[in-house]
Amino acid sequence: MIWVKVDFHSGEPVYQQIAQSMKGDIISGKLSRDELIPSIRELARDLKINPNTVARAYRELENEGYIYSRPGVGYFIKDSDKKTMEEKALEILAKEMAGIVNIARKYEVSRQKFTELVMQSINGAYGGDE
Amino acid sequence: MSLLIKELWDLRWRGIILLFLTLLTGYFVLSNYEWFKTVTDIAQIEQGLKQAPFLNQLLDMETLNQQLLELFNNIDFYVWSQWFGKNLYQLILLAIIILTFPLFARETEQNTNYFLLSHRTRKQIFLSKILASFFSIFLIIAAGSILPVVIALFHDFNFSLEQALMYGLQLSVSSLFLYSVVVFFSIIFNDVIKPVIASVIVFVALGLMGKISGMLYLNIYRYMTGVDIFFTSSIQTTAMIVIFILALFILMGSWHIFKNKDF
Amino acid sequence: MHAVQIKELCKSYKNSSFTLQINDLSLEAGSIFGLLGSNGAGKTSLLKLLMDIVRPDRGYIEILGHRPSEREKLQAKISYMPENKNLYHNMTVKKMLDYASAIIPGWDNDKALELKNIFPLEGKKRISTLSYGEKTQLYAILTFARSADLFILDEPTRGLDPIMQEQMLQLIKEESWQGKTIIFSSHQLGEIEESVDSLAMLRKGHMVLNGNLDDLKSELFLLKLEKSKISAIPPSTLDIIATHHQHKQSLILCQGGMEARQKLQADFAFLNTENVNIKDIFLLLMENGGEEE
Numbered sequence: 001m002i003w004v005k006v007d008f009h010s011g012e013p014v015y016q017q018i019a020q021s022m023k024g025d026i027i028s029g030k031l032s033r034d035e036l037i038p039s040i041r042e043l044a045r046d047l048k049i050n051p052n053t054v055a056r057a058y059r060e061l062e063n064e065g066y067i068y069s070r071p072g073v074g075y076f077i078k079d080s081d082k083k084t085m086e087e088k089a090l091e092i093l094a095k096e097m098a099g100i101v102n103i104a105r106k107y108e109v110s111r112q113k114f115t116e117l118v119m120q121s122i123n124g125a126y127g128g129d130e
Numbered sequence: 131m132s133l134l135i136k137e138l139w140d141l142r143w144r145g146i147i148l149l150f151l152t153l154l155t156g157y158f159v160l161s162n163y164e165w166f167k168t169v170t171d172i173a174q175i176e177q178g179l180k181q182a183p184f185l186n187q188l189l190d191m192e193t194l195n196q197q198l199l200e201l202f203n204n205i206d207f208y209v210w211s212q213w214f215g216k217n218l219y220q221l222i223l224l225a226i227i228i229l230t231f232p233l234f235a236r237e238t239e240q241n242t243n244y245f246l247l248s249h250r251t252r253k254q255i256f257l258s259k260i261l262a263s264f265f266s267i268f269l270i271i272a273a274g275s276i277l278p279v280v281i282a283l284f285h286d287f288n289f290s291l292e293q294a295l296m297y298g299l300q301l302s303v304s305s306l307f308l309y310s311v312v313v314f315f316s317i318i319f320n321d322v323i324k325p326v327i328a329s330v331i332v333f334v335a336l337g338l339m340g341k342i343s344g345m346l347y348l349n350i351y352r353y354m355t356g357v358d359i360f361f362t363s364s365i366q367t368t369a370m371i372v373i374f375i376l377a378l379f380i381l382m383g384s385w386h387i388f389k390n391k392d393f
Numbered sequence: 394m395h396a397v398q399i400k401e402l403c404k405s406y407k408n409s410s411f412t413l414q415i416n417d418l419s420l421e422a423g424s425i426f427g428l429l430g431s432n433g434a435g436k437t438s439l440l441k442l443l444m445d446i447v448r449p450d451r452g453y454i455e456i457l458g459h460r461p462s463e464r465e466k467l468q469a470k471i472s473y474m475p476e477n478k479n480l481y482h483n484m485t486v487k488k489m490l491d492y493a494s495a496i497i498p499g500w501d502n503d504k505a506l507e508l509k510n511i512f513p514l515e516g517k518k519r520i521s522t523l524s525y526g527e528k529t530q531l532y533a534i535l536t537f538a539r540s541a542d543l544f545i546l547d548e549p550t551r552g553l554d555p556i557m558q559e560q561m562l563q564l565i566k567e568e569s570w571q572g573k574t575i576i577f578s579s580h581q582l583g584e585i586e587e588s589v590d591s592l593a594m595l596r597k598g599h600m601v602l603n604g605n606l607d608d609l610k611s612e613l614f615l616l617k618l619e620k621s622k623i624s625a626i627p628p629s630t631l632d633i634i635a636t637h638h639q640h641k642q643s644l645i646l647c648q649g650g651m652e653a654r655q656k657l658q659a660d661f662a663f664l665n666t667e668n669v670n671i672k673d674i675f676l677l678l679m680e681n682g683g684e685e686e
Contacts, residue, residue, distance in 0.1 A: 008587040011614075011668020013607035048566060050425065050590050053607065098655070105662045132495040240482055244475035245535075247446050249496050251464045392447040 018057035033079040137262035304354040310380035402452030428578035430595035469498040472541035487516035505538035526552035546577035
């Protein structure tokens with residue numbers, strides 16, 4: 001059962017929220033390769049949204065190589081090797097980074113201070129020097 | 131066509147009461163000739179006749195008195211003057227206004243037009259309402275016209291079905307015209323009070339018009355009361371055709387307004 | 394496949410100086426379409442024009458492949474809930490429903506029973522004694538207890554308590570899942586945002602926004618700028634939809650996809666672009682709709 005928390009009142013389009021959420025699950029391994037995911041209708045029913053919106057999310061996921069479809073059978077998680085998964089994770093991380101960097105620039109945080117902050121966070125999360 | 135049934139259903143109380151009133155009044159007036167003769171005197175009738183403008187102009191006042199005595203003992207005259215010439219046509223006037231004034235105006239006043247227009251076409255709505263209301267009026271006319279025939283069977287006067295049909299026909303055509311006027315007002319006004327007031331004003335004005343000498347033929351009530359039938363035993367065919375066409379004209383105009391109205 | 398198509402529509406009301414003008418509007422079949430706008434913006438007028446209750450001065454309207462005046466053909470296919478939910482004063486609720494079952498094409502008694510559970514009403518109550526909300530409940534039953542391809546609903550949730558509002562929206566979604574098209578107008582941005590696929594915003598008789606909800610959220614974004622910084626941005630770099638000046642800052646609603654936004658943010662460090670939801674868009678457009686700065 002795929003659970004996506006949809007916020008209708010967010011400025012982010014619903015189909016994107018679904019796609020992002022599923023990308024996250026796929027990259028983190030929560031959804032394993034060749035796993036059958038709910039059909040468009042099923043997911044639409046579960047989330048109580050228009051099937052077209054789900055269809056749009058699935059199209060994006062398919063275009064970006066996260067899922068594939070077998071006509072008459074359904075949609076499946078694409079088997080991607082570890083390297084591709086890592087690339088995809090980095091892609092998402094890069095987008096988030098761009099946002100954070102912008103905030104730093106907006107508040108005119110110096111390059112040095114910013115780097116220190118980043119290293120602190122990394123050390124905190126990964127432990128020591130990695 | 132359940133819209134037609136609903137329209138008839140809406141008319142039921144008014145229709146039944148008016149019908150009952152007509153039959154009751156008719157019975158009382160037509161069965162009590164003997165009592166009537168003893169109770170009234172010629173002077174009163176003379177007064178009454180003087181107020182019937184068309185009669186004044188048909189006969190001069192001198193011969194009137196002579197003929198009055200003759201007529202007074204003539205039951206046919208009694209039947210005509212008291213029933214067709216007076217009570218019945220007044221009841222029909224009442225019926226026309228009461229049964230017709232809210233026909234379209236009430237839907238507008240109650241804002242139920244939206245419901246109606248969602249489920250039936252304007253043509254269906256117009257036809258159902260017209261058919262239901264005029265049919266009810268016609269029933270009362272028919273009952274009132276045939277009543278003398280029925281009552282005559284139990285009393286010592288004659289009233290033929292043929293006479294009933296003649297009076298009934300002129301009543302119906304005249305009524306159709308007056309009815310079309312009320313329909314028109316019911317469509318153009320958005321509340322139910324204005325059609326009543328406007329109709330009464332027009333009905334009175336039509337009566338006044340007839341008092342102008344030279345405009346005798348324009349008095350609708352003359353045709354409604356069937357005075358010509360009484361004196362000539364025949365229907366005023368030309369007038370009937372003209373009135374009928376006028377009525378249709380007003381109804382068509384009303385339909386046109388209803389068809390194009392914004393709600 | 395379009396359920397509704399409108400071109401060059403114009404309707405002016407002689408009594409007020411109000412004119413409704415819609416140049417181009419299309420609704421896809423099977424979608425839920427929301428109509429937003431303040432009171433008097435023209436929502437009810439537009440819906441009445443679709444139902445041939447009001448006639449346009451000029452313009453082209455096509456509804457389910459027919460002109461609105463072809464009511465005999467459309468009666469069975471369109472279900473309409475008007476803004477004014479009055480019904481026959483002297484009828485009881487039960488009598489009204491009986492009458493409806495006789496007069497409404499495609500009436501479904503089983504569905505009516507289900508709906509009576511969702512929108513409970515006492516059968517013996519006279520309609521004249523019903524509250525506004527109860528009349529809406531009754532109309533909800535009349536509107537949904539029948540088959541139709543298109544549902545036109547004018548403020549369907551107004552007057553309903555939150556639970557029934559939710560159930561009304563659920564009804565709308567369920568009809569949509571079965572391929573029906575629904576148009577509904579509302580004041581409540583929240584419920585519009587949760588249910589519609591596409592929407593239009595009306596302001597003083599004009600359409601100031603129209604499109605698929607997800608697309609609008611993707612393509613529109615907000616800039617918050619101190620007034621002093623506005624001059625730093627050349628106007629040609631921004632596709633401005635609306636602006637709202639507050640005391641110390643300005644809010645600018647712009648059009649542009651992800652790439653345009655990223656470029657903007659790269660070029661101008663101090664800029665912060667934000668996503669917008671319906672409420673943001675609505676408030677900005679209703680303040681000064683369509684004014685270019």
